[in-house]
Amino acid sequence: xxxxxxxxxxxxxxxxxxxxxxxxxxxxxxxxxxxxxxxxxxxxxxxxxxxxxxxxxxxxxxxxxxxxxxxxxxxxxxxxxxxxxxxxxxxxxxxxxxxxxxxxxxxxxxxxxxxxxxxxxxxxxxxxxxxxxxxxxxxxxxxxxxxxxxxxxxxxxxxxxxxxxxxxxxxxxxxxxxxxxxxxxxxxxxxxxxxxxxxxxxxxxxxxxxxxxxxxxxxxxxxxxxxxxxxxxxxxxxxxxxxxxxxxxxxxxxxxxxxxxxxxxxxxxxxxxxxxxxxxxxxxxxxxxxxxxxxxxxxxxxxxxxxxxxxxxxxxxxxxxxxxxxxxxxxxx
Amino acid sequence: xxxxxxxxxxxxxxxxxxxxxxxxxxxxxxxxxxxxxxxxxxxxxxxxxxxxxxxxxxxxxxxxxxxxxxxxxxxxxxxxxxxxxxxxxxxxxxxxxxxxxxxxxxxxxxxxxxxxxxxxxxxxxxxxxxxxxxxxxxxxxxxxxxxxxxxxxxxxxxxxxxxxxxxxxxxxxxxxxxxxxxxxxxxxxxxxxxxxxxxxxxxxxxxxxxxxxxxxxxxxxx
Numbered sequence: 001x002x003x004x005x006x007x008x009x010x011x012x013x014x015x016x017x018x019x020x021x022x023x024x025x026x027x028x029x030x031x032x033x034x035x036x037x038x039x040x041x042x043x044x045x046x047x048x049x050x051x052x053x054x055x056x057x058x059x060x061x062x063x064x065x066x067x068x069x070x071x072x073x074x075x076x077x078x079x080x081x082x083x084x085x086x087x088x089x090x091x092x093x094x095x096x097x098x099x100x101x102x103x104x105x106x107x108x109x110x111x112x113x114x115x116x117x118x119x120x121x122x123x124x125x126x127x128x129x130x131x132x133x134x135x136x137x138x139x140x141x142x143x144x145x146x147x148x149x150x151x152x153x154x155x156x157x158x159x160x161x162x163x164x165x166x167x168x169x170x171x172x173x174x175x176x177x178x179x180x181x182x183x184x185x186x187x188x189x190x191x192x193x194x195x196x197x198x199x200x201x202x203x204x205x206x207x208x209x210x211x212x213x214x215x216x217x218x219x220x221x222x223x224x225x226x227x228x229x230x231x232x233x234x235x236x237x238x239x240x241x242x243x244x245x246x247x248x249x250x251x252x253x254x255x256x257x258x259x260x261x262x263x264x265x266x267x268x269x270x271x272x273x274x275x276x277x278x279x280x281x282x283x284x285x286x287x288x289x290x291x292x293x294x295x296x297x298x299x300x301x302x303x304x305x306x307x308x309x310x311x312x313x314x315x316x317x318x319x320x321x322x323x324x325x326x327x328x329x330x331x332x333x
Numbered sequence: 334x335x336x337x338x339x340x341x342x343x344x345x346x347x348x349x350x351x352x353x354x355x356x357x358x359x360x361x362x363x364x365x366x367x368x369x370x371x372x373x374x375x376x377x378x379x380x381x382x383x384x385x386x387x388x389x390x391x392x393x394x395x396x397x398x399x400x401x402x403x404x405x406x407x408x409x410x411x412x413x414x415x416x417x418x419x420x421x422x423x424x425x426x427x428x429x430x431x432x433x434x435x436x437x438x439x440x441x442x443x444x445x446x447x448x449x450x451x452x453x454x455x456x457x458x459x460x461x462x463x464x465x466x467x468x469x470x471x472x473x474x475x476x477x478x479x480x481x482x483x484x485x486x487x488x489x490x491x492x493x494x495x496x497x498x499x500x501x502x503x504x505x506x507x508x509x510x511x512x513x514x515x516x517x518x519x520x521x522x523x524x525x526x527x528x529x530x531x532x533x534x535x536x537x538x539x540x541x542x543x544x545x546x547x548x549x550x551x552x553x554x555x
Contacts, residue, residue, distance in 0.1 A: 032441035032442070032443065035443070035444075234422075234424070239435065241416055241422070242412070242416075243409065243410075243412035243436060244408060246408075248408075248439055
């Protein structure tokens with residue numbers, strides 16, 4: 001065996017000090033590991049920005065897919081808010097038999113004031129009801145045509161605070177309906193509850209829609225990452241030859257997936273914001289017509305964060321699946 | 334540094350590329366590996382780089398039995414083996430600097446250290462002024478010197494070269510061999526596969542010849 005040392009050149013053969021330095025630790029993670037991650041986070045974003053058009057198209061697809069369930073969520077959120085503002089007017093309308101005189105009605109009202117389950121009784125005469133209808137309902141011309149007032153006397157009953165459950169209210173309404181002067185009693189909260197049940201159904205629909213579209217996002221990201229892996233096959237091979245670990249090779253693809261997810265989430269957020277801006281004015285004028293203080297609600301901070309977080313996770317998951325499927329063919333045979 | 338013990342490598346569709354091959358290469362040695370195309374030169378190098386595993390027999394590299402090396406330790410092994418290819422295997426979309434830096438980046442070295450070592454390696458192959466160039470703008474000889482710089486930048490104890498001068502004219506080939514001799518002089522173990530018999534005939538180094546996957550001739554240690 002022959003071994004010649006360099007005469008003067010200070011080039012040493014064996015392991016230098018640098019790898020040891022790379023093992024300096026920050027907390028429980030090696031500094032080199034953190035540095036590499038940070039570099040890859042920025043490099044993968046840089047790579048995306050160098051191909052703006054394909055990136056924008058992928059991000060747009062993800063954004064639209066995410067905006068659909070999030071948009072339905074915003075819709076139901078507004079419907080819930082709307083129905084809650086109605087719920088506070090949970091009154092019982094007691095329609096008295098036609099022909100009941102005002103005086104009789106007043107006596108009945110006074111009697112009902114003393115009922116323990118009732119807080120307040122308001123008498124609405126047919127005349128009041130008719131003019132109210134004329135003022136707000138826009139039927140003034142039609143009403144002017146009427147020869148006599150077709151409306152009955154109505155007692156608007158405000159239940160006492162302790163009568164709040166649907167069952168108790170129902171029971172009270174039945175009891176009032178049984179009185180001889182009553183034509184029928186209408187519980188105003190009933191249709192609100194029906195409405196809320198429909199909204200509940202819509203909320204369940206978000207889950208289904210969201211699940212289907214989350215799958216779509218996974219497939220879009222997965223396929224994009226697969227193409228990226230194919231494009232960079234040579235690079236991956238060379239990296240493996242110079243001793244890159246599988247984690248090192250995976251990392252840029254996983255971060256690319258995260259970026260796709262996050263950018264898609266941000267895009268979806270802006271789509272929803274845009275839609276809200278577009279419908280805000282019509283909704284306000286509609287609310288004004290109905291004399292409600294209802295104002296349109298957006299996603300809100302919690303749901304916004306949840307959407308961004310889940311879109312990022314979807315991006316990561318999509319790329320993870322793709323990387324797992326397409327980066328495993330390089331083991332020595 | 335390298336020891337083959339009765340190594341056979343069989344490909345499912347083309348038969349034995351290597352059969353019952355045994356030889357040893359000591360630390361700090363420089364040797365040529367020759368033979369016709371298909372004699373098994375590339376296969377032998379691929380076994381050392383753990384790009385492939387033998388069908389039978391044992392390959393020991395740097396005191397390590399590659400047959401029992403678990404998958405997760407392969408990257409570490411490859412960092413200790415510098416590999417040079419006939420087609421250079423450079424990344425076209427990265428500068429000379431970034432190409433040479435790759436093994437160090439992969440090993441997680443710091444920015445400063447990478448810069449220092451890459452420039453040292455480029456200086457050794459005489460390409461310091463081309464660090465910002467892209468491989469496509471370089472001549473074949475220059476590209477191969479980039480490949481060599483990449484192979485030695487992490488200072489591996491063992492360097493393998495597969496037909497490093499295959500695409501180069503005789504003058505450039507001699508230049509490349511001169512580089513290898515300088516690495517040899519500082520203690521690096523080199524195994525260079527080539528069929529350029531004229532070139533190696535003029536150099537005083539051990540030559541291992543393969544024929545049909547078997548050892549045909551070994552001039553022994555010089």
